[in-house]
Amino acid sequence: MSQLFLKTKTVGYYMVQNANQALYSQLFSNAAWVKTNITLTASQTDPNSGTEAFTLTAGAANATMLQSIALTGTLNRTFSIYIKRVTGTGAISITVDGTTYSVETTTSIWARYDTTLTASGTVTFGIKIATSADAVDVAWAQLEDGVASTYATNTANRYTVTQITDADYPSNTTRGCAFLDGKFFVMTPAGDINQSATENAASWAALEFIGTQIEPDQGVYLAKHNNYLAAFKQYSTEFFYDAANATGSILAPVQNAAFKVGCASDASVKEMAGTIVWMGQTKDGFGRGIFRLQGMAPEKISTPQIDKILNADSLATVYSWSANVGSHLLYGLTLVTAGVTLVYDFTTSLWSFFTYLASSGVTKTVTAVTAAGVVTSSAHGYSDGEITLIAATNASFNGWHVVTDVTTDTFQLQATGAAFSGSGTSVKHTEAYFPVIASTSANGKQYMQHATSGALYEFSQSVYIDAIGAIAARIRTPKMDDGSTKYKTMASAELIGDKVSSTAVIRYSDDDYATNSVFRPVDLSATRSKIRRLGNFRRRSFEILHLKNALLRLEAIEIEGA
Numbered sequence: 051m052s053q054l055f056l057k058t059k060t061v062g063y064y065m066v067q068n069a070n071q072a073l074y075s076q077l078f079s080n081a082a083w084v085k086t087n088i089t090l091t092a093s094q095t096d097p098n099s100g101t102e103a104f105t106l107t108a109g110a111a112n113a114t115m116l117q118s119i120a121l122t123g124t125l126n127r128t129f130s131i132y133i134k135r136v137t138g139t140g141a142i143s144i145t146v147d148g149t150t151y152s153v154e155t156t157t158s159i160w161a162r163y164d165t166t167l168t169a170s171g172t173v174t175f176g177i178k179i180a181t182s183a184d185a186v187d188v189a190w191a192q193l194e195d196g197v198a199s200t201y202a203t204n205t206a207n208r209y210t211v212t213q214i215t216d217a218d219y220p221s222n223t224t225r226g227c228a229f230l231d232g233k234f235f236v237m238t239p240a241g242d243i244n245q246s247a248t249e250n251a252a253s254w255a256a257l258e259f260i261g262t263q264i265e266p267d268q269g270v271y272l273a274k275h276n277n278y279l280a281a282f283k284q285y286s287t288e289f290f291y292d293a294a295n296a297t298g299s300i301l302a303p304v305q306n307a308a309f310k311v312g313c314a315s316d317a318s319v320k321e322m323a324g325t326i327v328w329m330g331q332t333k334d335g336f337g338r339g340i341f342r343l344q345g346m347a348p349e350k351i352s353t354p355q356i357d358k359i360l361n362a363d364s365l366a367t368v369y370s371w372s373a374n375v376g377s378h379l380l381y382g383l384t385l386v387t388a389g390v391t392l393v394y395d396f397t398t399s400l401w402s403f404f405t406y407l408a409s410s411g412v413t414k415t416v417t418a419v420t421a422a423g424v425v426t427s428s429a430h431g432y433s434d435g436e437i438t439l440i441a442a443t444n445a446s447f448n449g450w451h452v453v454t455d456v457t458t459d460t461f462q463l464q465a466t467g468a469a470f471s472g473s474g475t476s477v478k479h480t481e482a483y484f485p486v487i488a489s490t491s492a493n494g495k496q497y498m499q500h501a502t503s504g505a506l507y508e509f510s511q512s513v514y515i516d517a518i519g520a521i522a523a524r525i526r527t528p529k530m531d532d533g534s535t536k537y538k539t540m541a542s543a544e545l546i547g548d549k550v551s552s553t554a555v556i557r558y559s560d561d562d563y564a565t566n567s568v569f570r571p572v573d574l575s576a577t578r579s580k581i582r583r584l585g586n587f588r589r590r591s592f593e594i595l596h597l598k599n600a601l602l603r604l605e606a607i608e609i610e611g612a
Contacts, residue, residue: 140181
C-alpha cells in the first residue's frame with residue numbers, strides 16, 4: 051500500500067489513496083454524479099436489505115449517470131456497480147472511460163457488474179439506460195485500479211489522512227523528512243534519525259534509530275540527496291546510506307563525507323533539481339552564506355553583498371521556494387524581518403531582489419504627459435528611482451514606472467506614446483518582500499502560494515502578475531575593478547539577455563551603494579540594450595530595476611572601456 055508521509059515538528063500523518071476512487075459511491079444524488087435525462091428515487095432497498103439504493107428512470111433514450119475524475123498514470127481501471135432491473139427490457143450498459151460501454155444482462159435480482167479498460171488522464175465512468183422509461187435500481191459504485199475487489203464506501207475524498215499514534219514515533223522532530231528503500235525517516239533535535247517499518251508510516255520501533263556521529267550539535271533539517279540522507283545540524287552536515295543492517299537502523303554513516311558547514315535556518319532549505327540549497331553557517335565565527343550541494347560537498351553561491359543581508363537579519367521568519375520559469379531555475383529566500391526576498395538564478399548565476407509593491411496611499415494629480423514620457427505633476431515630491439503607478443492617462447503610460455530625471459514638477463517615465471493632457475493620477479509605491487511561501491508546478495505551469503491569503507497564482511511570462519501586486523526585479527552586481535585599483539574609464543554597459551518589449555532602468559555605485567548615480571532607462575527590445583558615457587571608476591557595481599508584466603531574464607552585463 052503506497053503512502054504519502056506528512057508531518058509537523060510534533061505530529062506525523064500518512065495519507066493513502068482509497069481503494070474506491072469514485073466520489074459519493076453510495077450517494078448518487080450528489081452533484082459529483084452528472085445525470086442526463088435520468089430521474090432518481092432515493093431510499094430503495096439495497097443488496098443488504100438496507101435503504102441505500104436508488105432507482106434510476108430514463109426520461110429519454112441513452113440516459114446516463116456519469117462521474118469524471120482526473121487520474122495519473124496509464125493503468126487498467128475497473129468500474130463496478132450493483133444493478134437490479136425494475137422495468138423495461140432495453141440495454142443497460144456501464145463504462146469506465148465514457149466512450150466504450152459494456153452491455154450487461156440485468157435481472158430482477160441484485161448482481162454486481164464490472165468493466166475494465168486501460169485508461170489515463172480524466173476517466174468518465176457510470177451507467178447508461180438505452181430505452182426511455184426503463185428503470186433500474188443501483189447501489190455501491192466503485193472505481194479502482196486493477197480488477198474488481200471488495201466494495202469499500204467512499205464519500206467526498208479519494209484520500210484518507212491518518213495521524214500516527216505509535217508511541218515510538220518521536221514527539222519532537224526537525225523540519226524535513228525522507229523516504230529511502232521503503233522506509234520513512236525523521237530526525238530529532240538531538241540528532242537521532244528514526245525510521246518507520248517498511249512501507250508503513252504508521253509503525254515505528256523504539257530501537258530503530260541512529261545518532262549523528264561527527265559533531266554533537268543540534269539537528270536542524272533532514273533531507274534526501276540522491277541515495278543518501280543528509281542530516282543538517284547547526285554547524286555540521288553528515289550523510290547516511292542504507293547499509294541493510296539486520297537490527298536497529300538500516301543506516302550507516304558515509305565515511306569522509308561530513309563537512310563543518312551547518313544550517314542557520316531550517317526554513318531556508320530547498321531540495322531542488324538534484325541538489326540541496328540552504329543558508330549555512332560555521333562554528334568558526336559568525337557568518338552566514340547560501341550554499342548548495344555539489345556532489346557531497348558544500349559550494350557557496352552567495353556573494354559578499356548577499357551575505358551582508360543574511361547576517362543582518364534575525365531569522366525570526368524565513369520563507370524559501372524554488373521555481374523553474376522559462377528554463378531559468380530560481381531559488382527564492384525571504385527574510386521577513388529585513389523585508390527582502392533574495393532570488394538566485396542558477397541559469398545565469400545572478401542574485402536579484404523580488405519585491406511586492408505596496409501603495410503609499412497618497413495620490414498625486416498628473417496634468418500632462420508628453421509623447422516622450424515626461425510627466426507634469428505639481429510638487430509631486432518624488433525622488434529618482436521611486437516607483438509609481440500611473441492611471442487615468444492613456445494606454446501608452448498607464449501602469450508601473452520607475453521615476454527618473456526628477457524636477458520639482460516633472461519626472462520621466464520609461465514609455466513613449468500619444469501625448470496626454472487632462473487629470474490623471476500617480477501613486478507612489480514602496481517595496482516589501484515578495485509574498486510567496488511555496489511554489490509548485492502542474493500541467494506545464496508554475497504556481498506560487500501567497501504568504502497571507504494562501505491563494506495560488508500562476509507565475510509565468512504569459513500571465514499578468516498584478517493579481518498579487520506588481521513585481522519588481524532588482525539585480526545588484528558584485529563590485530568590479532578589472533584587477534586594478536587605478537582609475538578606469540567605462541564607455542558603455544550593455545544588458546545581455548532575452549529581448550522583451552519592456553524597459554529597465556540601471557544605475558551604478560562606486561562606494562558599495564552608499565551613493566548612486568541616477569537611474570537611466572534601457573530599452574530591452576533594442577538590438578543593443580546599452581547606456582553610454584559612464585565616467586571614471588575604481589570599483590563599481592550596477593543595480594538594475596525592472597517592473598512590468600514581463601520576466602527580466604538577463605545573462606550578463608557587457609562592459610566596454612574607453
